[in-house]
Amino acid sequence: MKILFNVPAVCANELENLEKVIQAKKFSGNGEFTKKCHKFFTDLYGLPNLLTTSCTDALEMAAILSDIKADDEVILPSYTFVSTANAFALRGAKLVFCDSRKDHPGIDEDLIEALITPKTKAIVVVHYAGIATDMDKVLAISEKHNLYVIEDAAQAIDSHYRDKPLGTLGHFGTFSFHETKNITCGEGGLLLVNNKDDFKRAEIIWEKGTNRSSFFRGEADKYGWVDIGSSFLPSEFNAAVLFAQLENMEKIQNKRKVVWNRYNEFFTAMNFEGVQLPSIPEYASNNAHMYYIVLSNAEQRENLIAHLKEKGILAVFHYQSLHKSKYFENKHDGRNLPLSDYYTDCLLRLPLFYDLTEEEQEYILANIKLFFKR
Numbered sequence: 001m002k003i004l005f006n007v008p009a010v011c012a013n014e015l016e017n018l019e020k021v022i023q024a025k026k027f028s029g030n031g032e033f034t035k036k037c038h039k040f041f042t043d044l045y046g047l048p049n050l051l052t053t054s055c056t057d058a059l060e061m062a063a064i065l066s067d068i069k070a071d072d073e074v075i076l077p078s079y080t081f082v083s084t085a086n087a088f089a090l091r092g093a094k095l096v097f098c099d100s101r102k103d104h105p106g107i108d109e110d111l112i113e114a115l116i117t118p119k120t121k122a123i124v125v126v127h128y129a130g131i132a133t134d135m136d137k138v139l140a141i142s143e144k145h146n147l148y149v150i151e152d153a154a155q156a157i158d159s160h161y162r163d164k165p166l167g168t169l170g171h172f173g174t175f176s177f178h179e180t181k182n183i184t185c186g187e188g189g190l191l192l193v194n195n196k197d198d199f200k201r202a203e204i205i206w207e208k209g210t211n212r213s214s215f216f217r218g219e220a221d222k223y224g225w226v227d228i229g230s231s232f233l234p235s236e237f238n239a240a241v242l243f244a245q246l247e248n249m250e251k252i253q254n255k256r257k258v259v260w261n262r263y264n265e266f267f268t269a270m271n272f273e274g275v276q277l278p279s280i281p282e283y284a285s286n287n288a289h290m291y292y293i294v295l296s297n298a299e300q301r302e303n304l305i306a307h308l309k310e311k312g313i314l315a316v317f318h319y320q321s322l323h324k325s326k327y328f329e330n331k332h333d334g335r336n337l338p339l340s341d342y343y344t345d346c347l348l349r350l351p352l353f354y355d356l357t358e359e360e361q362e363y364i365l366a367n368i369k370l371f372f373k374r
Contacts, residue, residue, distance in 0.1 A: 009248075020032075034236060040243070062174060078322045079105050084124060107125055109138055122148035127166050256289075266368075278291065294347050
């Protein structure tokens, strides 16, 4: 048996939607399916939004909209994907990395305020594995110090903080529809904007710095270059596939949650010594984005990866601490971030996808049990 780490979900109507795009001969962005996706997310989140070619692009737009400039400081977790940091590094910001929580790989909210200086402009939180950061704490800090809050909700579609959808609590929320995410179009993203004035500018940035969207709505007699921006909008092909997935989101999510719960029931029952399981605080919901375990040390993790690979099962580690990366190691202020390094060395993600069968999952669990028995 061979089991991949991830296989993107394919529903009933992706091909039908793609055929409609071809027949309409409207391939570039902001067509019928882009508008359908925008309406879906407006109905879901109650906020104006824009599809992007990636969460990376959504984060870059958020950095521009937050008016990040050279020498501004941005606080963010070290244990995250490089896109979280790159978006602000490209604006010239000084990155101030924060450690993870002991019970969860997300940012330690209790360490944020001590990192704030007169130059701090924004806090970026990452809802790791779709599990919410404690947003009450973060928003209280941001209000006290007049800081932007950007939610990197790349993994967090269909996740909530105290019944509020993630991505809607900060000034800007960003999502990913990459192949590895619950809902996918191969490559894609979304920007949520919590302020109508910011959205007017976001639309201009989205359209390469022009007021093209206003022109096509009849709000301007011509369009031109009015701000900085880039080509952030995806093609209609991406939007067509995404809309097919959005229409089936409940079905996809229900299946993923069955897989996640089966993993969790197994590990809870087995209670393997030294293995840390996912922690879901009382204020957070679970969107079944990933199932991870944290091993006792790096050697044990590598041995388990090798054991599963030998059995045809692909399990993978995740992020490398950004404060120790080749690019940033000489820019870091020297603080130790031990928990970020702990997750770098010890966290392991198990296969979790829509089409994973019960038989395949039982095979994975049997081989994990075998590893810990020997």
